[in-house]
Amino acid sequence: MDQFPDDHLSSEGIWEKLSQIAVKGAAYDSRERQPQPKCSEGIRTVLLHIHGLLDKREHDSRLIWLHSTAGVGKSAVAFIVAERMRGLQVTGWATKEKQFAGSFFSRTQTKRCTTEYFFATLVYQLARNFPSIRKDVIRAIREDPAVLDPDTFLHDQMETLFLSPLQKLRFRLRDSAPLAFIIDALEECPSKTELADLISLLGQAFREPDLPAIQILLTSRSDPHL
Template sequence: MSDWDQAAWEKLSRTIVKGAEYNSRQRLPHPKCLEGTRADLLNHIYGLLDNPEKSQLIWLHGTAGVGKSAVAFTVAERMKRLKINQQTSSEKRLAGTFFFSRKYANRCMAGNLFATLVYQLACNFPSIKDDVMRAIRENPAILDLDTSLEDKMETLFLQPLRMLQLRLCGCPPLVFTIDALDECISKAEMVDLISVLGQALRDPDLPVTHILLTSRLEPHIHNAFEKEEVYPLVCEIP
């Protein structure tokens, strides 16, 4: 790895929100579904995540305290155990996770979400690491909080995933998990994030990719999922 690449990777590693990963120590004790509980719901979600036909935005919503985060953790944990195919020993179906929380300043905003996801993606698929570092070298400002979510999505989400299309041909879909979107302090960011995720999943050059997103049922979130360009991708689980 060149010094330039090393510098780009170190900058990315300083930018990511480590506490937002599903199994971070910051989130201890990890809420999870106990063995044998929520079986019907989990099996329904697993079935959706196994759908190889098209990318989906799977929206699990409910009131506070009903166990959405436990479901999100349990799903992420399962996807982390599943290999992308039988020929690999390390590449897993879990592509990345981000668990929002208003308790922590860097987990209640979406500005570093895509940086956090691409870091996890590149760790899971080292073949894209050089391309990710080159993109950061060419545009260091892509990691700035003030850079638009759409630009971050294009550089740190779409482009890396496009590189995996041929590699993942015939493989089960990748899975991202985003929990507690309503914990983001900016309603505008929530709406913007749903919009750019929908934009990403409509890309024809993307490998089939599913995003499990949980939140409370709040009007601005519901309206964002109802938008014409997002709604066809949405599988809603009340």
């Protein structure tokens, strides 16, 4: 069955469908993540180092992977970095828009312990932060409504929901700091296969020549499969 009946192919209908599928609890400041984790003294040096990397103005993409044992404050670092990125904006054609999106995994939440909703959630946040590309997201979904089905191959979701909208930002962001994506607690996704596919696809994004500069902060425990 089609994701959208013919009478729901309006822009508003497609955006509403994406809004329903995106996992609101995966946002860094959602109620599901209250109270926010605290940052230990020992990891503050790491936090300063990450801030330094993200503050660099070079137009190079980079992936930062913070991994360690449980309880040292990795999620706190992700939250603090997200808070800082929320305050940064880039100048668009007519508006000032925020330059980050994030997704926080959780083993105890059904839709946050799988990668099935990952790219829909990420692009929803991206389009909210960059309203001027919302029409490109909607157009991509209209051309392939099935991409919002959680059973769609993750690669196809990435191509349609993530890479295509980012390509629209390349020209606009050529003189801006890189986009930042924060992905916390990878180990909370119990499927090793799903995680391997996701990490491989994120690495692939760095090899795409038509994307703006992006920075990805990953956090996880130092588990053998990660």
